[in-house]
Structure formats: structure tokens, C-alpha cells
Amino acid sequence: xxxxxxxxxxxxxxxxxxxxxxxxxxxxxxxxxxxxxxxxxxxxxxxxxxxxxxxxxxxxxxxxxxxxxxxxxxxxxxxxxxxxxxxxxxxxxxxxxxxxxxxxxxxxxxxxxxxxxxxxxxxxxxxxxxxxxxxxxxxxxxxxxxxxxxxxxxxxxxxxxxxxxxxxxxxxxxxxxx
Numbered sequence: 001x002x003x004x005x006x007x008x009x010x011x012x013x014x015x016x017x018x019x020x021x022x023x024x025x026x027x028x029x030x031x032x033x034x035x036x037x038x039x040x041x042x043x044x045x046x047x048x049x050x051x052x053x054x055x056x057x058x059x060x061x062x063x064x065x066x067x068x069x070x071x072x073x074x075x076x077x078x079x080x081x082x083x084x085x086x087x088x089x090x091x092x093x094x095x096x097x098x099x100x101x102x103x104x105x106x107x108x109x110x111x112x113x114x115x116x117x118x119x120x121x122x123x124x125x126x127x128x129x130x131x132x133x134x135x136x137x138x139x140x141x142x143x144x145x146x147x148x149x150x151x152x153x154x155x156x157x158x159x160x161x162x163x164x165x166x167x168x169x170x171x172x173x174x175x176x177x178x
Contacts, residue, residue, distance in 0.1 A: 040071025
């Protein structure tokens with residue numbers, strides 16, 4: 001029977017070591033996320049996969065927040081983040097700096113996540129939308145493309161923090177293979 005590894009044996013980076021460590025060239029953009037627990041989960045997942053940055057936009061809450069911390073478990077202190085009042089301003093800033101911006105949304109012409117392979121790039125940004133309304137249409141319009149997570153049940157909807165985990169895992173695997 002395999003032995004469960006205790007936390008003290010996991011060789012975790014300190015927050016300072018993490019800040020200095022190489023990052024995957026991926027930025028997560030949160031477009032009007034309501035739940036601070038979802039925001040915290042995104043921080044924690046972004047830390048796990050060594051994302052470059054998180055952009056918090058619109059009504060998306062920012063640290064410090066007890067509710068964000070409850071899910072993030074300190075990742076809000078290790079992952080770099082920036083707040084933008086308007087998501088379009090964040091998108092334009094990223095594109096100006098050479099990022100390809102992709103909305104994760106069910107949209108006409110969206111690339112199935114299984115077929116999404118960004119190749120060698122200066123960086124990509126992934127936009128995740130509001131728990132009820134998704135990514136704003138004007139934001140979708142400004143993106144370089146859309147990615148859709150294949151779903152086969154009746155809801156055709158994932159919690160935003162789950163969607164972030166699915167897409168970041170795919171990106172992690174894709175960039176590790178390159």
C-alpha cells in the first residue's frame with residue numbers, strides 16, 4: 001500500500017522561491033467573477049501550475065479578503081495580480097504586450113480544448129467569465145479567439161474555478177511537452 005506523503009516532505013517552495021521561479025507564459029483574466037471563493041480557488045490553481053499573473057477585472061474582488069484566503073490558502077500572496085476596472089482595458093494591455101488572448105466560452109467558431117495548442121508564443125491570456133453570464137460579449141469580440149471545454153451532460157456549464165483548473169491543466173501539459 002502506498003504511503004501518503006506528509007506536507008513536510010513535499011519539498012514546497014517558499015513564497016520567495018516561488019516568486020523567483022520560472023512561470024508558464026499564461027495569464028488568467030477573471031471577468032466579473034462574483035464569488036470570492038471562486039477567486040481564491042483560481043489563485044490556488046494558478047499557484048499550483050506556476051501561472052505568470054492573474055488580472056482581476058470589474059466586480060472581481062481583490063486580496064486581501066478572508067473569503068479569498070479561505071480558498072487560496074495563501075496563494076493570493078504568491079501569484080502576482082493586477083486589478084483592472086474594465087476587462088477590455090486588461091485585454092488591450094495584454095495584446096499590446098504581445099499576448100494572444102483567448103476567451104474560454106461557448107461561442108461560434110470556438111476551438112475545442114482538445115485541439116488547442118498555442119505553440120511557441122510570447123504568452124497567452126485566458127479570459128474566464130462571470131458565473132451566470134460568462135465572458136461579456138464585448139470582451140469575446142476583442143479576444144483573438146475562443147476555447148470551448150467539451151461537455152456531454154445536460155448542463156453544458158462548469159463552475160468557473162473548475163473550468164480554470166481544466167484549462168490550466170491542459171496548458172500546463174501543452175507547455176511541458178513543447
